[in-house]
Amino acid sequence: MTSGDSTTASAPSPRLLITLCTYNERENIERLIPELHDVAPDADILVIDDNSPDGTGALADTLADADPRVDVLHRAGKQGLGTAILAGFREGISRGYQHLINLDADFSHHPRHIPAMRALMETTDVAIGSRYVEGGGVIGWNWRRHVMSRGINLYARMMLGLPSRDNSGSFRCYTVSQLAELDLDRFRARGYAFQEEILYRLRRLGSRFQETPIVFEDRRFGESKISWRESVAAVWILFRLAIDRVFRVRVRRDAGLADTPAE
Structure with a gap:
């Protein structure tokens, strides 16, 4: 497939698209995609690969050639997780899917949680796989990562007015029609601050959130791509969004309008 292009099936698209954003995940996706099919056989899977040096994109093409439910979007290089997820959103919108699930491609988010997440979509707009509700948790982190994650989630809740406890994870199911309104x-x-930003922007639309417990398991293969530089950048972006939130609240109050849910 050509860079920036993906194939489009001629048959009517199913209700669910699962997106996997990959960079050097060859060892994982060959095992992950069959497990996704086991729990969601009706779903299409879109691999969004940023020209992985380890050949992830080429392997994904091979898997797609053998299975019409798998498709690949090739990008020219590493452009950030947020832009990759947005590329998946655009595909989901343009193809007319009802729901879109995004999860990490390294088994940190286990496919076994998908059925519970899908069940929530009958009564909510966004189902959030949450490490920080009863029944959720994390396996394999050191204390520094626990502190960093808890801190960024508390910061996001305070600064952006988000009601959910886990705002930094990417394992979620979205209503595509609401994504189309953004x-x-x-x-x-x-990068990683995208996870909080999408919740903030959806909340401003009035989207309903529900959390379902997941157990986050540190990656089986490969190396983590989270750095302290990325964490600092996330804090700065959330601060800028908080300023935007305060400004919007003041403007609406001065105009005598009711606050939106995130405000």
Whole structure:
């Protein structure tokens, strides 16, 4: 497939698209995709690969050639997790899916949680796989990562007015029609802060959130891509979004309008 292009099936698209954003995940996706099919046989899977040096994209093409439910979107290089997820959103919107699930491609998010997440979509707009509700948890982290994750989630809740406990994880199911209401070109975050930004922007639309417990398991193969530089950048972007939130609240109050849910 050509860079920036993906194939489009001629048959009517199913209700669910699962997106996997990959960079050097060859060892994982060959095992992950069959497990996704086991729990969601009706779903299409879109691999969004940033020209992985380890050949993830080429392997994904091979898997796609053998299974019409698998497709690949090739990008020219590493452009950030946020932009990869947005690319998946655009595909989900343009193809007319009802729901879209995004999860990490390294088995940190186990497919076994998908059925519970899908069940929530009967009564909510966004189902959040949460490490921080009863029944959720994390396996394999040191204390520094626990502190960093807890801190960024508390910061996001306070600064952005988000009601959910886990705002930094990417394991979620979205209602595609609500994603279509967003201006995807206005997103500020290119990296991991995207997770909080999408919740903030959806909350401003009035989207309903529900959390379902998941156990986050540190990756089986490969190396983590989270760095302290990325964490600092996330804090800064969330601060800028908080300023935007305060400004919007003041403008609406001065105009005598009711606050939106995230405000």
